[in-house]
Amino acid sequence: MKVTVVGAGNVGATCADVLAYREIANEVVLVDIKEGFAEGKALDIWQKAPINLYDTRTVGVTNDYSRTANSDVVVITSGLPRKPGMTRDDLISTNAGIVQSVTENVIKYSPDAIIIVVSNPLDVMTYAAHVTSKLPRTKVIGMAGILDTARYRAFLAEELNVSPKDIQAVLMGGHGDTMVPLPRYTTVGGIPVTELISEEKLNAIVERTKNGGGELVKLMGTSAWYAPGSAAAQMVEAIVRDQRRVFPVCIKLEGEYGIDGVYLGVPVILGKNGVERVIELQLNDDEKQLLETSRGHVKEVMDALDNINAAAKA
Numbered sequence: 001m002k003v004t005v006v007g008a009g010n011v012g013a014t015c016a017d018v019l020a021y022r023e024i025a026n027e028v029v030l031v032d033i034k035e036g037f038a039e040g041k042a043l044d045i046w047q048k049a050p051i052n053l054y055d056t057r058t059v060g061v062t063n064d065y066s067r068t069a070n071s072d073v074v075v076i077t078s079g080l081p082r083k084p085g086m087t088r089d090d091l092i093s094t095n096a097g098i099v100q101s102v103t104e105n106v107i108k109y110s111p112d113a114i115i116i117v118v119s120n121p122l123d124v125m126t127y128a129a130h131v132t133s134k135l136p137r138t139k140v141i142g143m144a145g146i147l148d149t150a151r152y153r154a155f156l157a158e159e160l161n162v163s164p165k166d167i168q169a170v171l172m173g174g175h176g177d178t179m180v181p182l183p184r185y186t187t188v189g190g191i192p193v194t195e196l197i198s199e200e201k202l203n204a205i206v207e208r209t210k211n212g213g214g215e216l217v218k219l220m221g222t223s224a225w226y227a228p229g230s231a232a233a234q235m236v237e238a239i240v241r242d243q244r245r246v247f248p249v250c251i252k253l254e255g256e257y258g259i260d261g262v263y264l265g266v267p268v269i270l271g272k273n274g275v276e277r278v279i280e281l282q283l284n285d286d287e288k289q290l291l292e293t294s295r296g297h298v299k300e301v302m303d304a305l306d307n308i309n310a311a312a313k314a
Contacts, residue, residue: 001025001240004068004110007077008032010058010222013041014229015075015236020045020056023152029068029118030060038062041155065105066269071113073236075143076129079119081093081223089216092301093308094227095119096128103132114239114274117142117250118232122175123263124301126250130263137252138275144175145265146231151212152181155205160187160196171209171246171266171279173200173294179265180290181206185281242272246279256280257291264291 003025004011009032014067016028028045030180032038033312042060049055055206068074106113115133117140119125126142148171157164166189173180183202193202203243205302208215216224238245248267255265255276269276283291 002027002029002062002071003236003240004029004031004071004074004106004113005077006031006074006106007079007119007284008034008041008078010225011077011229011232013045013078014040014078015118015232017045017262018048018230018233019236020058020232021052021054022239023054023056024233025056025072025176026252028056028058029071030058030187031063031065031068032060033063035062048127061106065109065220067107068106071106071278073239074245075116075118075127075232075236076102076106076228077118077232078102079125083159084230085139085295092121092124092305094127095121095125096194097103097309098304099125099128100132103129107133107135110298115138115140116232116235120175121301122248123265123298124305126214127252127263127302128305130252136274137254138273140307141235141268141275142263143228143232143235144179144250144268145171146234147228148175148179148181148209148212148265150231151246152186152205156188156193156197159201159205160188161244169265172267172281173291174264174298175250176213177210177298178294178297180287180294181209182281182287184284235253238270239274241264244269244276249275251275251278253278257283257288259291259295262295263301264295264298 005016010031030038031044038060042058045058078098117126117129120144122144130140133213153167169186170182248265250265
């Protein structure tokens with residue numbers, strides 16, 4: 001099994017490291033545009049193989065996509081963070097251009113690969129990669145829900161003083177402020193979380209989860225990488241090992257939840273073919289309204305990208 005990670009920054013390197021450490025693939029290829037950057041990260045990961053006892057070979061290359069040929073899964077982490085003075089449209093335009101170029105190169109050498117997008121803004125970057133790749137929607141998906149769910153579960157474990165292993169949860173919608181945590185589907189060792197925590201504290205945790213990324217940026221001055229990189233690696237593992245795990249991932253909806261043509265996080269079964277099935281939960285009226293709000297926000301960003309592309313062609 002061969003996995004390519006495009007972008008050797010903090011998230012990409014963490015993803016590659018987890019893939020190697022857990023021996024999820026025989027070979028992991030790191031690609032970056034910065035000369036020697038991916039090569040150095042890959043060499044560093046390989047040199048700890050005798051210490052951590054794994055056989056996965058990690059290889060780094062600078063902009064040489066031929067080395068990624070015949071990859072089973074490709075993780076795209078490439079993109080720039082939003083900088084002072086940069087508008088939302090600037091960020092969308094810049095990162096969409098990067099993601100579209102990367103996707104074209106990936107598909108050229110690995111036409112059957114399953115693509116996992118991590119670049120931000122996540123939902124619209126998944127849209128950009130899917131349209132560019134021309135692959136079925138089940139093979140181009142975004143990583144957001146696993147990260148958001150992990151943050152939610154971590155906060156709950158801390159508040160309840162229990163193991164995070166025993167907490168199961170589902171989040172839906174876009175990646176960001178309009179995500180839709182679902183306390184009704186959250187359990188601790190099979191016990192509904194609403195029986196173990198007050199509504200006030202649960203709502204506070206939900207709000208903290210929605211702003212989870214921003215909290216880390218304020219603390220560190222940069223985006224998170226350990227949890228996002230590990231989340232992407234968990235998706236790769238589910239695909240490579242055909243685990244058929246139930247995860248929330250970003251995918252183009254085609255009628256599910258009454259939504260068509262918008263890329264949102266929903267629970268799916270993830271296996272060797274990518275998304276094996278989209279799971280439709282029976283949402284109540286409040287949950288449906290939250291999902292509709294999230295849909296509208298993501299559609300607005302998708303429309304912004306469409307307008308940018310149309311203006312570029314004019």
